[in-house]
Amino acid sequence: MVTKQFxxxxxxxxxxxxxxxxxxxxxxxxxxWALLIIEFLGERTLRFSELRNEIEGISHxxxxxxxxxxxxxxxVERRVHPTVPPRVEYTLxxxxxxxxxxxxxxxxxxxxxxxxxxxxxxxFDA
Amino acid sequence: MVTKQFxxxxxxxxxxxxxxxxxxxxxxxxxxWALLIIEFLGERTLRFSELRNEIEGISHxxxxxxxxxxxxxxxVERRVHPTVPPRVEYTLxxxxxxxxxxxxxxxxxxxxxxxxxxxxxxxFDA
DNA sequence: CGGTATCCGTGTGGATACTG
DNA sequence: CAGTATCCACACGGATACCG
Numbered sequence: 001m002v003t004k005q006f007x008x009x010x011x012x013x014x015x016x017x018x019x020x021x022x023x024x025x026x027x028x029x030x031x032x033w034a035l036l037i038i039e040f041l042g043e044r045t046l047r048f049s050e051l052r053n054e055i056e057g058i059s060h061x062x063x064x065x066x067x068x069x070x071x072x073x074x075x076v077e078r079r080v081h082p083t084v085p086p087r088v089e090y091t092l093x094x095x096x097x098x099x100x101x102x103x104x105x106x107x108x109x110x111x112x113x114x115x116x117x118x119x120x121x122x123x124f125d126a
Numbered sequence: 127m128v129t130k131q132f133x134x135x136x137x138x139x140x141x142x143x144x145x146x147x148x149x150x151x152x153x154x155x156x157x158x159w160a161l162l163i164i165e166f167l168g169e170r171t172l173r174f175s176e177l178r179n180e181i182e183g184i185s186h187x188x189x190x191x192x193x194x195x196x197x198x199x200x201x202v203e204r205r206v207h208p209t210v211p212p213r214v215e216y217t218l219x220x221x222x223x224x225x226x227x228x229x230x231x232x233x234x235x236x237x238x239x240x241x242x243x244x245x246x247x248x249x250f251d252a
Numbered sequence: 253c254g255g256t257a258t259c260c261g262t263g264t265g266g267a268t269a270c271t272g
Numbered sequence: 273c274a275g276t277a278t279c280c281a282c283a284c285g286g287a288t289a290c291c292g
Contacts, residue, residue, distance in 0.1 A: 022236050025243055029232070032156050048274055059266055064275065074246025085273040086272080095239045102231035106155070109228050110148050113221045117151055120200025174254055185286055190255065211253040212292080 028073060029099065033058060033066045038092065038100050039107065041076065045091045075099060154199060155225065159184060159192045164218065164226050165233065167202065171217045201225060 028034065033055075040046070040054050052063055067090060070076040075096035081087040092100060154160065159181075166172070166180050178189055193216060196202040201222035207213040218226060 018240060021244060022240060025236050025240070026161075026232075027158050029236075030156060030158050030161050032153050035152075035156050060275090061265065061267090065265090072247055072250040073243050074250075075243075080274090083273095084272095086275090088274060095242055098239065099232075099235055102228060102235050105228035105231055106152075106225075109225055110151050110155075113224065114144060114148060114151070116221055117199050117201075118147060121198055124198040124200075186255090187285065187287090191285090206254090209253095210292095212255090214254060 025073065028069055031066075033062050034070060035103055035106070037063075037066055037070065038075065038096060039103050041090060041092050041096070042100065043092075043097075045089050048088050048090070051090065070096070151199065154195055157192075159188050160196060161229055161232070163189070163192055163196065164201065164222060165229050167216060167218050167222070168226065169218075169223075171215050174214050174216070177216065196222070 036055050036058070037051065040051060046054070048063070048067075051067075052058065052060065055063070067076065067078070071078050073095075074093055077091045077093050079089045079091070081089070162181050162184070163177065166177060172180070174189070174193075177193075178184065178186065181189070193202065193204070197204050199221075200219055203217045203219050205215045205217070207215070
């Protein structure tokens with residue numbers, strides 16, 4: 001487990017550090033918008049406005065904010081073309097593409113169990 | 127893609143419904159606490175208080191709230207033993223265990239790219 | 253012990269407006 | 273077009289208290 005806890009023993013200090021970092025990354029990545037951005041980018045390169053249009057319901061603010069975060073973590077690459085009007089393109093990096101594969105798994109899971117989940121909800125709500 | 131958008135054409139109505147449901151499930155599941163609960167449950171059966179102790183930093187409220195949500199979606203099973211004091215145990219269902227496998231992928235990804243991400247952050251913050 | 257309800261601060265995210 | 277800043281509502285989540 002990434003998120004295992006390490007008690008105070010000195011030799012585990014760096015492991016504890018790695019763990020808290022892992023938690024941080026986990027929190028960054030395990031959020032709706034970040035996952036959707038990565039999923040939509042896929043193998044393509046998209047402009048800011050294209051992402052904005054494709055990801056239904058995302059606000060200007062959330063898009064920039066999450067893109068910045070993903071860039072900081074090295075999951076997307078941001079390329080600025082110095083033209084007027086400006087043109088900014090986003091592409092997944094290698095780590096980003098690797099992450100995308102696990103997200104694909106999540107999407108496949110959702111499709112696979114869609115019916116079961118809907119049924120379970122109806123049962124529960126009664 | 128789960129989250130593909132369907133324009134108004136009538137024959138796509140049910141696909142659009144399935145898609146909006148998929149989004150909903152995606153939002154439920156793509157959140158820090160839900161993912162951590164599922165990961166910690168693993169193959170084990172745990173009591174409420176055990177989960178509370180193992181998942182560092184989760185509040186009583188968040189735990190119940192997320193467990194209720196996961197139960198509603200049929201991802202965990204809740205068993206109540208009518209004793210005093212009460213004993214409530216949680217176990218992953220089959221869909222829950224399937225989901226856990228994709229989350230394992232996410233954890234593995236985090237471990238794999240921990241160093242790269244840390245390096246990227248340092249570069250970015252300068 | 254586990255669950256629910258209430259209170260309440262704050263962080264998140266939308267809308268808007270302005271810059272390069 | 274893309275990004276930043278400001279304002280502000282409201283939903284989220286923590287603390288606390290009480291019930292079965």
